[in-house]
Amino acid sequence: MSQAIFDGAEYERRIAETKARMRDHGLDALIVSDPANMNYLSGYDGWSFYVHQAVVVTLDRDEPVWVGRGQDANGARATAWLSEESIRSYSDDHVHSPYDLHPMDFLAGVLSDLDVDDGRLGVEMDAYYFTAKSYTRLRENLPEAEFDDATLLVNWVRVTKSERELALMEEAARISEEAMVAGLDAIEEGVAEYEAAAAIYDTLVRGTDDYGGDYPAIVPLMPSGDHTGTPHLTWTDRRFERGDPVIIELSGCRHRYHSPLARTTFVGDPPEKLARTAEVVVEGVNATLDAVEPGITAEEVEGAWREIIARHGVEKEERIGYSMGLGYPPDWGEHTVSLRPGDETVLEENMTFHVIPGIWQDDVGFELSETFRVTANGAETLADFPRKLFGA
Amino acid sequence: MSQAIFDGAEYERRIAETKARMRDHGLDALIVSDPANMNYLSGYDGWSFYVHQAVVVTLDRDEPVWVGRGQDANGARATAWLSEESIRSYSDDHVHSPYDLHPMDFLAGVLSDLDVDDGRLGVEMDAYYFTAKSYTRLRENLPEAEFDDATLLVNWVRVTKSERELALMEEAARISEEAMVAGLDAIEEGVAEYEAAAAIYDTLVRGTDDYGGDYPAIVPLMPSGDHTGTPHLTWTDRRFERGDPVIIELSGCRHRYHSPLARTTFVGDPPEKLARTAEVVVEGVNATLDAVEPGITAEEVEGAWREIIARHGVEKEERIGYSMGLGYPPDWGEHTVSLRPGDETVLEENMTFHVIPGIWQDDVGFELSETFRVTANGAETLADFPRKLFGA
Numbered sequence: 001m002s003q004a005i006f007d008g009a010e011y012e013r014r015i016a017e018t019k020a021r022m023r024d025h026g027l028d029a030l031i032v033s034d035p036a037n038m039n040y041l042s043g044y045d046g047w048s049f050y051v052h053q054a055v056v057v058t059l060d061r062d063e064p065v066w067v068g069r070g071q072d073a074n075g076a077r078a079t080a081w082l083s084e085e086s087i088r089s090y091s092d093d094h095v096h097s098p099y100d101l102h103p104m105d106f107l108a109g110v111l112s113d114l115d116v117d118d119g120r121l122g123v124e125m126d127a128y129y130f131t132a133k134s135y136t137r138l139r140e141n142l143p144e145a146e147f148d149d150a151t152l153l154v155n156w157v158r159v160t161k162s163e164r165e166l167a168l169m170e171e172a173a174r175i176s177e178e179a180m181v182a183g184l185d186a187i188e189e190g191v192a193e194y195e196a197a198a199a200i201y202d203t204l205v206r207g208t209d210d211y212g213g214d215y216p217a218i219v220p221l222m223p224s225g226d227h228t229g230t231p232h233l234t235w236t237d238r239r240f241e242r243g244d245p246v247i248i249e250l251s252g253c254r255h256r257y258h259s260p261l262a263r264t265t266f267v268g269d270p271p272e273k274l275a276r277t278a279e280v281v282v283e284g285v286n287a288t289l290d291a292v293e294p295g296i297t298a299e300e301v302e303g304a305w306r307e308i309i310a311r312h313g314v315e316k317e318e319r320i321g322y323s324m325g326l327g328y329p330p331d332w333g334e335h336t337v338s339l340r341p342g343d344e345t346v347l348e349e350n351m352t353f354h355v356i357p358g359i360w361q362d363d364v365g366f367e368l369s370e371t372f373r374v375t376a377n378g379a380e381t382l383a384d385f386p387r388k389l390f391g392a
Numbered sequence: 393m394s395q396a397i398f399d400g401a402e403y404e405r406r407i408a409e410t411k412a413r414m415r416d417h418g419l420d421a422l423i424v425s426d427p428a429n430m431n432y433l434s435g436y437d438g439w440s441f442y443v444h445q446a447v448v449v450t451l452d453r454d455e456p457v458w459v460g461r462g463q464d465a466n467g468a469r470a471t472a473w474l475s476e477e478s479i480r481s482y483s484d485d486h487v488h489s490p491y492d493l494h495p496m497d498f499l500a501g502v503l504s505d506l507d508v509d510d511g512r513l514g515v516e517m518d519a520y521y522f523t524a525k526s527y528t529r530l531r532e533n534l535p536e537a538e539f540d541d542a543t544l545l546v547n548w549v550r551v552t553k554s555e556r557e558l559a560l561m562e563e564a565a566r567i568s569e570e571a572m573v574a575g576l577d578a579i580e581e582g583v584a585e586y587e588a589a590a591a592i593y594d595t596l597v598r599g600t601d602d603y604g605g606d607y608p609a610i611v612p613l614m615p616s617g618d619h620t621g622t623p624h625l626t627w628t629d630r631r632f633e634r635g636d637p638v639i640i641e642l643s644g645c646r647h648r649y650h651s652p653l654a655r656t657t658f659v660g661d662p663p664e665k666l667a668r669t670a671e672v673v674v675e676g677v678n679a680t681l682d683a684v685e686p687g688i689t690a691e692e693v694e695g696a697w698r699e700i701i702a703r704h705g706v707e708k709e710e711r712i713g714y715s716m717g718l719g720y721p722p723d724w725g726e727h728t729v730s731l732r733p734g735d736e737t738v739l740e741e742n743m744t745f746h747v748i749p750g751i752w753q754d755d756v757g758f759e760l761s762e763t764f765r766v767t768a769n770g771a772e773t774l775a776d777f778p779r780k781l782f783g784a
Contacts, residue, residue, distance in 0.1 A: 046624040047611060050520075050723035071710060075622040092710045096727040098735050102518075125525040126494075128442075129722075132527030133518035133543065151525065194604025198597035205590035205627075212586025212629050215611045219439060230467040232438040235597075237604050318463060318484045329721040330521075331442035335488040343490050 005043065005255045006164055011081055014041055015064065017157045018057055022150075028119030029111065030057040030150055031138075032064075033130035035328040037154040039256055042066055042082055046075040049129050049328060051095055052103035058114050065114065067107050069095060104134050108141030117142050122150030128330065155334045159323055161350045165257060166373060169325060169352060173259035173371065173382035175213045175252025179203040180261055180385060183220070183248045187392045189267055193222060193235035200250055207252070214253040217327035218260075221249040228264075228365040231358075240392070242268035247367045249356070251332060257325055258332040259382045260354045262369035265390035277359050277366045278389035284308040285368055285387060288320070288339075288355055292372065292379035298343040305339075305357055314359055319343075321355035324371070347374050352382075397435065397647045398556055403473055406433055407456065409549045410449055414542075420511030421503065422449040422542055423530075424456075425522035427720040429546040431648055434458055434474055438467040441521050441720060443487055444495035450506050457506065459499050461487060496526050500533030509534050514542025520722065547726045551715055553742045557649060558765060561717060561744060565651035565763065565774035567605045567644025571595040572653055572777060575612070575640045579784045581659055585614060585627040592642055599644070606645035609719035610652075613641040620656075620757035623750075632784070634660035639759045641748070643724060649717055650724040651774045652746045654761035657782035669751050669758045670781035676700040677760055677779060680712070680731075680747055684764065684771035690735035697731075697749055706751055711735075713747035716763070739766050744774075 018041065022030050032038055035049040041064050042055050053068035063086045066076045073089040076082065090106035093099055111117045123138070124130050126149075139147060161169070179200050186199040200220045207213035222235050224246040231247075240246065244267040251260035266274065284305045291304035305320050319340035322333045332354075337345040339355060351374045358367030368387060372379040410433065414422050424430055427441040433456050434447050445460035455478045458468045465481040468474065482498035485491055503509045515530070516522050518541075531539060553561070571592050578591040592612045599605035614627050616638040623639075632638065636659040643652035658666065676697045683696035697712050711732035714725045724746075729737045731747060743766045750759030760779060764771040 045626075046622070047613065047626055047722070048624040050610070050725070072622075072624055075625050078619060078622055078625060093732075093734075095711070096714070096725070096730060098730070123524065125528065126523045128523070129520060130524055131518045131520070132515065132522055132524050133541070135524030135527070136517065149525070192604055194597055194599060198594050198604075201597050202590050202594035205586055205593050207586060212584055212589075212627070215626065218442070219607045221439065227470060230438070230464075230470055232440040232464055233467050233470060234437075234439055234607065235604070319487070322488070330439070333442070333488070338488060338490070340485075342485075 008081065010162055010164060011043065014157060015057065018154055019059055021153050021157065022057065022059060022122065025122060025148060025150065025153070026120055027122040027148060027150065028059060029114065029116040030122040030153065032057065032154055033124050033134070034127040035129065036256070036326045040154060040158055040326060042080040044076050044080040045256060046072055046079065048072040048075065052134060054107055056110065056114065058116055065110060067110050102133070102137045104137040105141055108138060111142065118144035120146045120148055122148050122153060124151050125149040126151040152336060155336050158326060158334055159336050159351055160348055161325060161352055165325060166350065168254045168257035169259050169382055171211060171254040172252040172257050174208050175204060175254065176250060176259050176261040177383050177385055178208060179250050179252060180248060180263055183250065184263070184265055184390050184392070187240055187246055187265055187267065189242050190239050192237055192239050193224060194237060197222060197235040204250065204252055211254070214256060216251045216253045216258060217329050217332040218251065223247050229360050240267050245274060245364055247365065249367070249369065256327065258327055259371045260324070260332060260369060261371065261383050261385060262356055262367050263385065263390060264366045264368060265392050267392045270389055270391065273361065274364055274366060275389060277361060280309060280312045280314065281357060281359055281366050281368050282387045284357055285355065285370065289370065289372060289379040289381065292347065292374055294347055294349050294374060294376060296347050298337050298339050298345045298347065299341050301347070302339045302341060309359065316357070316359065320357040321353050323351060324354050325352050349374055349376055400473065402554055402556060403435065406549060407449065410546055411451055413545050413549065414449065414451060414514065417514060417540060417542065417545070418512055419514040419540060419542065420451060421506065421508040422514040422545065424449065424546055425516050425526070426519040427521065428648070428718045432546060432550055432718060434472040436468050436472040437648060438464055438471065440464040440467065444526060446499055448502065448506065450508055453506070457502060459502050494525070494529045496529040497533055500530060503534065510536035512538045512540055514540050514545060516543050517541040518543040544728060547728050550718060550726055551728050551743055552740055553717060553744055557717060558742065560646045560649035561651050561774055563603060563646040564644040564649050566600050567596060567646065568642060568651050568653040569775050569777055570600060571642050571644060572640060572655055575642065576655070576657055576782050576784070579632055579638055579657055579659065581634050582631050584629055584631050585616060586629060589614060589627040596642065596644055603646070606648060608643045608645045608650060609721050609724040610643065615639050621752050632659050637666060637756055639757065641759070641761065648719065650719055651763045652716070652724065652761060653763065653775050653777060654748055654759050655777065655782060656758045656760060657784050659784045662781055662783065665753065666756055666758060667781060669753060672701060672704045672706065673749060673751055673758050673760050674779045676749060677747065677762065681762065681764060681771040681773065684739065684766055686739055686741050686766060686768060688739050690729050690731050690737045690739065691733050693739070694731045694733060701751065708749070708751065712749040713745050715743060716746050717744050741766055741768055
């Protein structure tokens with residue numbers, strides 16, 4: 001437990017809530033492959049998700065079991081709260097193996113050892129890194145087992161944050177603010193996109209005077225010019241030109257907890273149309289945040305945004321926000337609650353969302369986002385940053 | 393094709409070689425989910441792999457088909473060489489859907505439209521981001537189709553690099569050299585690990601005087617102190633102390649092509665034992681590189697390393713290197729050739745490898761790596777960086 005970020009009571013609560021949901025699903029064991037869920041239950045934090053690994057929760061065991069590559073077992077010892085017998089690792093000939101060995105063969109052996117090989121097993125069918133092969137291979141190895149889709153089971157436990165988690169997200173928000181300043185300061189005519197990205201990255205990792213930053217689960221996104229309509233392209237060698245709108249979406253990260261923030265700037269004098277679009281989006285975001293309170297549904301929150309932009313003659317298909325917090329590449333989103341029509345999840349205190357609406361018109365877009373926490377008194381944004389169109 | 397990095401002839405060759413392998417496997421269509429393979433065949437480059445997407449190659453069509461989220465279709469138009477009818481996108485209600493919609497439902501429709509829904513379909517069973525759910529859902533949607541495991545089919549086409557690819561890897565190597573200098577310069581007693589990581593990241597993205605850097609597929613890894621035995625932990629708030637060994641593994645990246653480089657430094661005067669270990673590793677790496685020539689097998693190359701360290705009484709279980717180049721998080725490795733016993737792949741000109749051996753003794757480790765290209769005259773390292781134990 002040398003680096004454990006949370007105290008034992010927090011992990012106990014997480015495991016207890018996970019087991020309660022396992023009982024609801026009639027599961028004897030849960031096999032967790034999503035690195036964020038692995039971290040959430042065990043504390044394990046390493047860049048090893050490029051090989052197969054898992055955390056296994058069984059009903060009859062207090063501790064989950066970490067299963068990974070031999071050379072990562074020391075990383076598990078250093079970061080997870082688990083005792084030695086709960087750390088099981090496979091030999092290196094299982095890695096990208098030419099010997100017809102697969103890490104799931106080893107995992108099957110661990111499940112036998114835990115005496116759940118003929119039980120009902122929950123697997124995260126749609127989680128990153130739980131591949132089709134992982135599934136079919138595990139089934140081949142465990143003909144007596146019954147498999148159940150437990151995608152998002154742990155993610156739903158994660159939706160409501162503890163005070164310690166919220167404190168980490170607040171720390172991440174301080175980093176987000178500083179990185180946004182660095183990005184806005186760097187962007188001007190003639191500067192290359194990668195130079196602005198470097199300034200942002202330097203700040204994201206350097207953090208604040210008091211603590212450093214972790215790598216974010218999504219790289220800073222900075223679509224500019226006619227690429228503001230392509231939200232997920234990354235920076236290039238292009239130099240900013242007068243007349244470029246630039247959207248910056250970034251997140252500070254602290255012990256894998258995020259607090260994303262997006263703003264839009266313009267190189268030169270913004271056209272009147274963009275300035276008006278900005279006003280509509282800011283009005284919409286303010287209305288969205290004002291609507292938040294415990295007891296309201298996710299779709300009702302989205303409705304507040306929809307109503308404002310409809311008044312201005314705009315319709316938008318995409319969801320405008322989602323629950324988030326702990327995350328590894330490729331995503332900081334939790335894939336649970338979305339702020340969109342049809343999502344009837346009732347908001348509770350200490351849920352956290354990234355609301356990121358935008359409007360694109362004639363290929364010129366404006367985007368602005370906030371990360372907020374649901375409190376008894378409504379939405380509380382984690383960052384404190386002006387809501388407006390910036391200029392460079 | 394506004395941003396196409398390669399000319400049309402290169403994409404034609406890639407598609408032709410992919411189709412030849414498809415014919416060998418009797419496939420009517422290949423569904424590619426690995427973002428590196430998607431990029432390789434289509435040119436598509438965006439941080440959108442956190443939602444389901446694919447590139448589909450059919451035998452009877454010159455162009456592959458890009459399938460992704462609606463808001464990423466503009467990104468495909470901007471980066472891929474495909475015509476409009478080869479870009480197919482699904483509506484946002486498929487994303488983390490509460491409506492029992494899955495992107496594979498849409499993909500199944502595209503496959504029907506391409507008239508291969510009753511054909512033999514290759515899927516990348518063990519590729520990142522092709523989840524168990526993607527597979528079962530696709531099967532449910534296409535009861536007439538036959539499925540075949542085509543994991544690594546495109547990866548094996550990628551093993552031999554074109555001159556243009558090698559030029560990009562050379563550019564990445566220039567960035568790796570500069571970032572390694574930045575890291576070595578930053579590390580000293582009292583400096584926080586995150587400060588060194590920030591200096592490295594800033595250089596990785598800022599690139600050289602001539603061009604910028606892309607985000608690497610793996611973050612800079614910097615295990616230090618007693619964590620040098622935990623190769624995949626990332627930086628912390630800890631400050632470097634006298635007596636710390638620090639391993640830096642990083643890679644510059646240019647248009648998604650990498651050239652990784654690892655070196656070890658020591659804060660203070662290194663103990664005699666570490667200095668001797670360093671000498672053995674350098675001798676072993678030199679011998680490994682000397683052994684490389686077209687026609688030798690991957691396991692024979694590893695044998696050269698094994699022989700040197702055995703002379704010094706050391707044995708090591710892990711593979712010592714792997715084929716690499718194009719990549720997205722979480723990995724720059726290609727998962728094809730490994731330098732290890734049992735891998736009988738014959739090396740050919742213009743294959744590229746990252747050789748990264750290390751020795752750990754009494755929890756103090758030394759690691760040193762090179763990225764090299766196989767030429768008619770032997771191994772040619774892409775970076776030019778002293779092979780020794782550094783000191784801070």
